[in-house]
Amino acid sequence: MSTTEEKFSLGEVLVSFKSCLVDDDKDVLVEHYLNGWKGLVRFMNGLGTIFSFVSKDAVSKIQIMENYLKGENGERYRTLQSMVEYEVGSSLVDLTKRGNHPESGCRTILRLHRALRWLQLFLEKLRTSTEDSKTSTLCAEAYNDSLANYHPWLIRKTANVAFLALPVRNTFFEVMNVGTTQQVVDMLGEAMPYVSKVYDVTQELYSQHNLLELP
């Protein structure tokens, strides 16, 4: 597991999801949400080039959102709630089939949101795993129970092959750069509630506006 990237701790990345939450934990700051994703992508890049097809897609979605944030209506994209109000209110979202707005902020965030569910399941499995658990199996189970439901056959197949290249549990924990196995388990126990909260707030917002199936 050699990486030329500066070492960083996965704990810091996960805790950064805490700073997304605003308005009494009822809304999510887009800029901080994207920062959380950037940290995760950096971590994934450290796992090797086998995941570059995943990384590319995540980076392009982060980029779409950053362009909105930098754009003339950037203020409308400050939080997920303001983004939904603006885009839905101005008919900037393709609701049933892809048309004039194939890259709306709402559908772009939805893709990342679904991936966050995978991350939640995977990290919870890792946290409660034992020394002989296989990371590839944990990752595949988490994926098949979440994100896979939205992916066509070829991507599912490719993803499941890539999972086989995941390092063993000990190496994986080392790459997280958190410390001993116990420290990793403690860190996950501490940080995951923030990720879950961000997931729940987003899910609730999208559900209220019927945006969970955007094409």
Ligand SMILES: CCCCCCCCCCCCC/C=C/[C@@H](O)[C@H](COP(=O)(O)O)NC(=O)CCCCCCCCCCCCCCC
């Ligand atoms: C640790 C190993 C990382 C394994 C990553 C598992 C997720 C597998 C996802 C496979 C996605 C394949 C790429 C293509 C996706 C797109 O087709 C698809 C649909 O987009 P579209 O509607 O615009 O066409 N895109 C998506 O579903 C969004 C995928 C975003 C994936 C981001 C994954 C970031 C993972 C961060 C890993 C952090 C690891 C931390 C673990 C300790």
